Amino acid sequence: MDNLLSKEIRVKPNGLNIDCYECPSHHCSLLKYCLPENIDLINNRKRCMSVKKGQQVLYERTLVDKIFFIQTGKVKVYKTGINGKQQIIRLSKTGDILGHRGLNRKLYPISAIALSDTILCGLEVNDFVNVLQTNPNLAYHLMMFYADELYYSEIKTRNLAQFSVREKVADALLNIQESFKMSNECESLGVILSRQEIAEIAGTTKEQVSKNLADFKDEGIIQLNGKEILILDCERLKGIVGISE
Amino acid sequence: MDNLLSKEIRVKPNGLNIDCYECPSHHCSLLKYCLPENIDLINNRKRCMSVKKGQQVLYERTLVDKIFFIQTGKVKVYKTGINGKQQIIRLSKTGDILGHRGLNRKLYPISAIALSDTILCGLEVNDFVNVLQTNPNLAYHLMMFYADELYYSEIKTRNLAQFSVREKVADALLNIQESFKMSNECESLGVILSRQEIAEIAGTTKEQVSKNLADFKDEGIIQLNGKEILILDCERLKGIVGISE
DNA sequence: CGTGAAGTTGATGCTTCTCAAGCGAAGTGG
């Protein structure tokens, strides 16, 4: 890495293209493993973009060209199956990486849609790979991140294979809460999702979600405030799911 | 890495503890990304062990101490769920790494049982991490391996959520065949599995597997030779599964 | 307000699981 990318010529913040050093995720995302020269390069090369709620940001089976980081916002990542049926496999938020599933692929294996107004920082895959190859520590931590993703994916695999619908809906609520929780309290899900979307996380239908949410409400486990779902009794939800790890 | 671990003092082959340079997987496993000094260290530190068919080699929720490599043999990797019900998440063979799901964990998240008489090379996690941290290229390729595992796991997640039992059984057969295929021909599964085990891959019950195999046989798609399953019409099986990627 | 989208709820029927009986192959012990 040469010295041309010094602090003096770093990209000027202009709303979207903020300086990585000013990024809200500077300390919590992969950015924290980046060396100053990495950040200089990223600052210089990244292209940030704003997407509205509901807008698609990644398309399955299209050429992998960029890796994204979520500057702010929420995104659902899903795979399309039979008859266009969608299975949500990940809920991502501020600081998360997006599109990394395409890193060793020609085509993206997933699609992604914004769940809220979102700002993304896009980096060409080549640039990202360059950084990775010059920063072993970053590569090591990205490896551990993949290992973690694999861990959760395999739990999900087992759960979809073995859980009843009631268990799957309860598990979905806990997963959503875990993905977007605001505070330590086990209450708001932190996002508004349609019954259909919850069904696409749980692996069932919107009607079943509706019925089971009504059950949970009757049992005093959750509360329905308009479109918002509040978890009143987190322990009981976990009890329904039974197995945690 | 100092020079004490030179070729001269490399561990003497003694049946199980063969020299890595003589390993059948020398060119096809992660070993190919190892530098000579890495291999010297591994040669010196590894402890190989022989396990019989049916013997358990990894236990969920036990302390992670070792990473294994399969010198020869076949292994099923599974997670335990409700009522001890098992979900097979991986079929591993000669040259594959085993226990890597524990790399960033205190406890192994999976169990593993040998499907055939198997020889394993065990390496202390610390030793493996040492090698990883001194060999960025290896770390990079292990990262890509995890990315690949994640890719397949997420396809599995979607399939379990959306497939009918018939589709799941067909998919299981193709996966088994892919894991253990001997030649390019689409015929033998390359392993003998019980109906129960196939059910634990497919995410259904042994009775459903039995019935669907009988159907496939009636339709001329497969042939049942004693305990062996032969795939006669691979394309039709893929047709049943429908979606491939 | 009016319109369309999203959510609710109950009825219906299909799919899948469970249970049980029968079969055959493999292994054990007299």
Place this chain on the structure above:
DNA sequence: CCACTTCGCTTGAGAAGCATCAACTTCACG
């Protein structure tokens, strides 16, 4: 070497769980 046991596999019947469909209600938004 033959009965006996055991285990895995097969098959059918019954029950349960779940998806689908349809009618209705509620909500959001112009």
